[in-house]
């Protein structure tokens with residue numbers, strides 16, 4: 001599904017990603033861990049097509065398309081979804097309208113008609129129930145005044161409604177209490193299937209107790225320096241990141 005080859009990314013002439021190689025197959029869950037400032041958010045944002053990030057070298061293939069050539073809207077249309085580390089508030093735009101507009105944007109990209117309003121209501125109700133999302137949050141402005149946990153859950157609701165192929169979660173677990181973490185993880189697990197892939201970026205091993213990854217990668221200083229399975233996450237939790245940098 002996704003093949004990243006020797007990816008170098010700079011921000012304002014500062015090299016941040018320094019040769020990332022990563023292959024993600026359909027249905028797989030990859031965790032990316034690493035110390036603060038190692039480039040995890042830069043990688044996530046680069047994949048989603050955020051500007052300000054200059055790709056200085058390397059390629060990114062997504063379902064056999066050159067992802068780098070597509071703008072952020074087109075990437076969303078192709079099925080790439082990023083849940084931000086810091087979800088944005090959009091005062092004055094209802095959550096429901098936002099979700100419907102986003103879904104219709106993707107449908108338009110795919111050459112589909114706008115979703116029927118009643119069908120959308122049904123879809124939203126089904127997904128909100130799945131994610132145990134209180135219905136009143138759907139009528140509020142996007143994320144405005146939401147608690148940290150509600151914002152993250154709202155991000156997962158967006159993901160459920162948009163049904164992307166590649167879901168990138170950038171530290172969705174940070175700042176969540178244990179109940180919110182469980183709710184978010186259950187939401188993610190409900191969306192796991194043989195076609196959808198996940199990149200779960202996290203600083204801590206804890207979320208990986210709930211979202212079991214197939215692969216764990218460690219990023220240090222703009223590179224993936226070690227890859228393994230779930231046991232690597234456990235090892236990091238016990239020993240920290242220092243030993244990897246030393247290695």
Ligand code: ADP
Pocket residue numbers: 011012014016034035036037038039040041042043052
């Ligand atoms: P992580 O998510 O692993 O904590 P980031 O990708 O956020 O790391 O940041 C990696 C490095 O790139 C950091 O040193 C950070 O200061 C720098 N960086 C990220 N975004 C910008 C930016 N917009 N301008 C300047 N430096 C940035």
Ligand code: MG
Pocket residue numbers: 040041042085171
């Ligand atoms: Mg980050």
Ligand code: MG
Pocket residue numbers: 051052
């Ligand atoms: Mg910009």
